[in-house]
Amino acid sequence: MSLKRKDILGLQEMDVDEIELILQTALSFKDILGRQIKKVPTLRGRSIVTLFYEPSTRTRTSFELAGKILSADISSISPSTSAVVKGECLKDTVLTLQAMKPDLFIMRHQASGAPEFLANLVPACVINAGDGMHEHPSQGLLDMLTILEKKDRISGLKVAIVGDILHSRVARSNIWGLSKLGAEVRVIGPKTLLPADIGRLPVKVYTDLDEGLRGVDVVNVLRIQLERMKKGLFPSTHEYSKFFGVNHERLKVAKDDVIVLHPGPMNRGVEITPELADCGECVVLDQVTNGVAVRMAMLYLLLGGTDESVVA
Amino acid sequence: MSQLLLKGGRVIDPSQGIDKIADVLIRDGKIEGIGEFDQQGLDHVEDVTGKYVLPGLIDMHVHLREPGFEYKEDIASGSKAAAAGGFTAVAAMPNTSPFMDNRAIIEYVIRRGEAANFTRVLPIGALTKEMKGEEMAEIGEMIEGGAVAFSDDAFPIASSGMMRRVMEYCAMFGVPVILHCEDKSLCDDGLMNEGITATTFGLRGICNEVEDIAVARNLMLARLTGCKVHIAHVSTRGSVELIRRAKAEGTAVTCETCPQYFTLTEEAVIGYRTNAKMSPPLRTAEDVEAVKAGLADGTIDVIATDHAPHSLDEKETEFAVAANGIVGLETSVGLVMTELVKAGVLSMADVARKMSQNPAGILGLESGALSEGADADISVIDPSAEWTVDPAKFCSKGRNTPFVGRKLVGKPVLTVLRGRVVARDGMVV
Numbered sequence: 001m002s003l004k005r006k007d008i009l010g011l012q013e014m015d016v017d018e019i020e021l022i023l024q025t026a027l028s029f030k031d032i033l034g035r036q037i038k039k040v041p042t043l044r045g046r047s048i049v050t051l052f053y054e055p056s057t058r059t060r061t062s063f064e065l066a067g068k069i070l071s072a073d074i075s076s077i078s079p080s081t082s083a084v085v086k087g088e089c090l091k092d093t094v095l096t097l098q099a100m101k102p103d104l105f106i107m108r109h110q111a112s113g114a115p116e117f118l119a120n121l122v123p124a125c126v127i128n129a130g131d132g133m134h135e136h137p138s139q140g141l142l143d144m145l146t147i148l149e150k151k152d153r154i155s156g157l158k159v160a161i162v163g164d165i166l167h168s169r170v171a172r173s174n175i176w177g178l179s180k181l182g183a184e185v186r187v188i189g190p191k192t193l194l195p196a197d198i199g200r201l202p203v204k205v206y207t208d209l210d211e212g213l214r215g216v217d218v219v220n221v222l223r224i225q226l227e228r229m230k231k232g233l234f235p236s237t238h239e240y241s242k243f244f245g246v247n248h249e250r251l252k253v254a255k256d257d258v259i260v261l262h263p264g265p266m267n268r269g270v271e272i273t274p275e276l277a278d279c280g281e282c283v284v285l286d287q288v289t290n291g292v293a294v295r296m297a298m299l300y301l302l303l304g305g306t307d308e309s310v311v312a
Numbered sequence: 313m314s315q316l317l318l319k320g321g322r323v324i325d326p327s328q329g330i331d332k333i334a335d336v337l338i339r340d341g342k343i344e345g346i347g348e349f350d351q352q353g354l355d356h357v358e359d360v361t362g363k364y365v366l367p368g369l370i371d372m373h374v375h376l377r378e379p380g381f382e383y384k385e386d387i388a389s390g391s392k393a394a395a396a397g398g399f400t401a402v403a404a405m406p407n408t409s410p411f412m413d414n415r416a417i418i419e420y421v422i423r424r425g426e427a428a429n430f431t432r433v434l435p436i437g438a439l440t441k442e443m444k445g446e447e448m449a450e451i452g453e454m455i456e457g458g459a460v461a462f463s464d465d466a467f468p469i470a471s472s473g474m475m476r477r478v479m480e481y482c483a484m485f486g487v488p489v490i491l492h493c494e495d496k497s498l499c500d501d502g503l504m505n506e507g508i509t510a511t512t513f514g515l516r517g518i519c520n521e522v523e524d525i526a527v528a529r530n531l532m533l534a535r536l537t538g539c540k541v542h543i544a545h546v547s548t549r550g551s552v553e554l555i556r557r558a559k560a561e562g563t564a565v566t567c568e569t570c571p572q573y574f575t576l577t578e579e580a581v582i583g584y585r586t587n588a589k590m591s592p593p594l595r596t597a598e599d600v601e602a603v604k605a606g607l608a609d610g611t612i613d614v615i616a617t618d619h620a621p622h623s624l625d626e627k628e629t630e631f632a633v634a635a636n637g638i639v640g641l642e643t644s645v646g647l648v649m650t651e652l653v654k655a656g657v658l659s660m661a662d663v664a665r666k667m668s669q670n671p672a673g674i675l676g677l678e679s680g681a682l683s684e685g686a687d688a689d690i691s692v693i694d695p696s697a698e699w700t701v702d703p704a705k706f707c708s709k710g711r712n713t714p715f716v717g718r719k720l721v722g723k724p725v726l727t728v729l730r731g732r733v734v735a736r737d738g739m740v741v
Contacts, residue, residue, distance in 0.1 A: 012512065089625065089629060090629060090630055091625075091628055091629065109630070110632075111630035111631060111632040111633065112513060112514035112515050112584070112631065112632070113513065113514075113515075113584030113630065113631045113632075114630045116583070116584055117584060117629070117630055117631075131514070132514050132515075132632070133514030133515070133516075134513055134514030134515075135514070169514060172512070172514060195510070195511040195517070196506045196507050196508075196510065196511055196517050196519070197506075197507045197508040197511050198511055200508045200511075201508075201511070201512065
């Protein structure tokens with residue numbers, strides 16, 4: 001099987017078979033990450049451009065490593081070092097880059113929908129590496145891969161996403177991906193950080209952390225951005241941490257074998273206590289490793305690879 | 313002596329209670345009579361059998377972009393678009409560069425409109441200098457210069473105190489104040505209607521109360537000051553209801569909506585379609601129904617377009633940075649005929665009221681009727697013409713419409729300005 005699509009813009013538009021194909025392919029690729037020589041010739045001669053309009057360390061590095069392990073040629077562009085600072089509009093930037101004939105673009109952008117705009121303009125493949133408050137599909141997939149590894153299944157699990165749901169593309173990709181694979185998804189956060197009509201997505205909505213965490217198998221703790229405080233969305237990190245901070249005490253109502261995810265970077269002592277962040281239930285480093293595997297799978301499958309011939 | 317005979321059409325003029333098959337005879341730019349006329353010896357006869365003959369349509373809310381933004385539209389291209397769309401008069405909003413906030417610019421716009429001579433261009437003056445909401449503009453001077461109404465349009469006056477003062481000042485002259493109702497502090501950088509679609513696609517939402525709160529305040533101030541307030545582009549069920557109640561209580565208020573608000577919902581935005589980005593935003597099906605009900609029961613007096621041409625570059629971009637607004641002059645009649653008349657929401661007499669008689673009354677114009685001796689501004693509409701919206705054929709420089717490819721039934725087929733045929737079959741002559 002291969003992916004029959006040009007772009008990966010979000011998990012909302014993907015069906016269950018496609019998501020499972022990526023996760024299974026990622027599991028096969030993970031083997032390569034454990035080798036001493038981490039290089040396979042799979043994407044030799046294919047060129048990839050990363051276009052990051054927002055700062056990113058882990059996502060960008062993760063995509064770059066994924067591409068390099070598969071022997072693709074990767075060029076990275078960021079607005080601060082490109083013609084964007086000279087006032088070039090997005091359309092001209094991408095048409096210029098397209099003229100250099102890359103096979104695939106990886107884009108992060110502060111505007112929701114920017115990768116879709118790009119995908120409609122260029123014949124090359126496009127992967128959304130996070131757009132505004134919309135989706136972050138590779139993060140959603142790596143979260144799912146981590147859950148799958150730890151729990152052997154996704155269907156039937158109760159997964160709580162805690163924090164700033166309003167601004168979170170991670171939350172949206174998790175909601176779509178997990179619900180499609182049969183998990184019960186809960187969102188927990190202060191009313192001011194829950195988007196309008198969120199209850200019409202396939203989720204249960206809570207503003208009480210204890211109630212929302214009751215009986216869950218997985219907790220995905222989102223990063224709380226301090227600039228939200230200045231916009232009057234919550235009063236202080238102190239109060240946020242008191243009502244929505246996740247720690248061992250609050251997790252007592254969850255399943256005994258609960259695992260804790262965080263997309264990073266963490267605000268230790270705010271949305272998650274340092275003790276919890278550093279303990280065995282917290283799988284953030286597994287998420288990072290799985291991120292490379294998932295992104296290898298995305299690149300590989302989009303550029304025409306099939307699951308029959310994964311490990312070279 | 314030049315004559316024009318419009319032969320055999322269904323003549324509709326609610327101001328005189330006329331709805332009958334008749335000929336309209338025009339001589340030297342004036343309406344000579346409505347009745348049966350012999351076409352012998354007349355040099356220009358148009359057979360309009362099976363078509364509606366209405367008083368010239370008036371679009372009281374357009375952006376012609378001149379001076380300053382001629383790359384989007386200019387008064388000549390906008391006038392042609394108006395004529396092609398069946399409009400014999402348009403009221404132009406003052407958010408130009410420089411702003412239409414003084415008499416010289418008002419007179420300039422009028423001169424440019426007369427030079428183009430495809431439609432009547434009626435300037436709307438700014439309420440405050442540079443539309444900043446701080447100091448009152450020279451409203452009296454602009455009235456003498458020919459401004460027909462006043463508005464700060466999309467830069468609504470936030471301060472209730474300032475709004476009260478401009479209303480009081482305008483009430484003294486009896487000129488209408490047109491208000492774009494938006495509480496910007498509640499809007500909070502919103503990009504589309506708040507709700508499931510905005511949440512799903514990660515776009516900041518604009519709740520209905522952004523409009524409703526501003527409408528409620530402005531209705532109260534209208535009542536306090538006695539100012540003739542006209543609420544622009546009503547988009548929410550809440551503001552329809554607020555205006556309905558205010559009218560019942562005797563407040564001197566009128567309002568308009570636009571075809572997009574009785575035709576499209578927020579779902580038109582899906583796919584980050586920037587041609588569905590506008591202010592106010594497209595709302596939900598419930599709001600669309602409320603707007604239609606408001607049109608049907610007379611709460612909504614006027615159908616305008618908020619014609620807002622933009623260049624391709626301003627729309628072919630990320631949704632967040634795309635310009636607000638759509639062109640409307642050349643699709644308005646088709647949408648009204650298809651969505652309202654064919655659907656049984658409005659009669660043709662209602663259309664004549666909301667697109668001619670009422671805007672003329674609000675703006676204090678002599679037009680809006682087919683009276684004997686009046687200037688012959690006439691719009692002929694073919695109710696059965698089927699056509700497909702193709703922006704490449706627009707006279708407007710703007711191509712930014714969410715109605716591309718839409719099949720419509722009903723079309724403006726003849727536009728007569730002061731007795732002269734200025735457009736035929738959707739094209740200027």
